[in-house]
């Protein structure tokens with residue numbers, strides 16, 4: 701890894717995003733979002749991005765969060781609030797993007813970004829607004845990564861046949 705020291709905080713307008721490398725072709729949209737859209741989405745309150753940055757403010761990883769909801773399609777039941785099982789959708793925060801610069805992968809940055817985001821969702825969003833789940837549309841290659849972090853693959857008929865796979869984390873499992 702070129703430079704091992706970094707810290708995690710919210711994306712700032714002066715952060716350097718242009719050197720971010722996505723790796724293979726299918727990850728290029730993750731690079732494009734960071735370079736062209738993340739700051740604008742943040743200013744417009746559409747999505748908030750948290751970054752792993754070096755001391756020179758170079759972004760080497762990021763995670764983007766936005767409001768969402770989840771339809772569990774009878775694939776998961778809440779035992780602590782039976783009434784909620786009647787609702788079609790339950791409140792969630794979505795991990796809209798997660799990527800680590802390809803030169804810095806497998807060094808724990810992805811896990812650190814995810815843990816940082818889940819802590820914000822649990823301590824700030826769930827406590828103050830009401831939010832039960834963290835959800836993401838995982839690329840096939842990332843399913844193992846999310847499973848290691850406690851996420852469940854939603855077992856529905858169409859979920860395994862698409863390019864992205866809906867995965868969720870029940871925040872009460874973290875208590």
Ligand SMILES: CC(C)(COP(=O)(O)OP(=O)(O)OC[C@H]1O[C@@H](n2cnc3c(N)ncnc32)[C@H](O)[C@@H]1OP(=O)(O)O)[C@@H](O)C(=O)NCCC(=O)NCCS
Pocket residue numbers: 727730797798799800801804805806807808809810811812837838839841842843844845848
């Ligand atoms: C997925 C991604 C964010 C992980 O970031 P990272 O910094 O490389 O991950 P970490 O180093 O924190 O990984 C921590 C653990 O997960 C494992 N891991 C990493 N990527 C994995 C994968 N694709 N499948 C299974 N396990 C994986 C690591 O081996 C490590 O396990 P260990 O702690 O037992 O050694 C990164 O590989 C990436 O940017 N991939 C391309 C984009 C992508 O797939 N984004 C996911 C959203 S769809």
